[in-house]
Amino acid sequence: MWLLALILGVTAAAGASEPVETPHLTVRWSTSAAAAAPGGRVSLFIDVAPKPKMHVYAPQQKAYIPVSITLAPAPAVRAQRPVFPAAEKYFFAPLKETQLVYSKPFRIVQHVTIAAPPALRDAGHTPGSPITIAGTLRYQACDDAICYLPKEVPVSWTIAVKESPIR
Numbered sequence: 001m002w003l004l005a006l007i008l009g010v011t012a013a014a015g016a017s018e019p020v021e022t023p024h025l026t027v028r029w030s031t032s033a034a035a036a037a038p039g040g041r042v043s044l045f046i047d048v049a050p051k052p053k054m055h056v057y058a059p060q061q062k063a064y065i066p067v068s069i070t071l072a073p074a075p076a077v078r079a080q081r082p083v084f085p086a087a088e089k090y091f092f093a094p095l096k097e098t099q100l101v102y103s104k105p106f107r108i109v110q111h112v113t114i115a116a117p118p119a120l121r122d123a124g125h126t127p128g129s130p131i132t133i134a135g136t137l138r139y140q141a142c143d144d145a146i147c148y149l150p151k152e153v154p155v156s157w158t159i160a161v162k163e164s165p166i167r
Helices: 002-011 117-122
Strands: 025-031 041-050 055-057 068-071 077-079 088-092 097-102 106-114 130-139 151-161
Touching (some): 041 130, 041 151
Antiparallel strands (some): 041 106, 068 130
């Protein structure tokens, strides 16, 4: 039920992607707004739903490959650090370790600020043209017996940039 609510909530978000299925999880991305003014802030969302009995490591987990998002350099936007939800504690009996993981659906939020008009022009964007922000979601999934090879999922968002009033 939680997954269904998460997916329905994402569908209502601006620019929601079709779900991407991997052997370990389902990924979908969207934005807080389909358009933004120069200098405005937009939130990029990545919704991740691990498949049954799977988990991925949280960014705070040391000595393992954590889930991460990396945005390609884009002079038309300034990205802040991604925001991850609180991790769950998972006791892995074979190693007698408590690990920080995500085994339930979760959302990563990446805030970006659209450049001001002069910087947009310098980056080759005309007023009113869209900006595409590309990135990569990287993760290593594990179940209660095996850790799988790390995987990468390409993600991208397109944001329409509103025209600035003439000054």
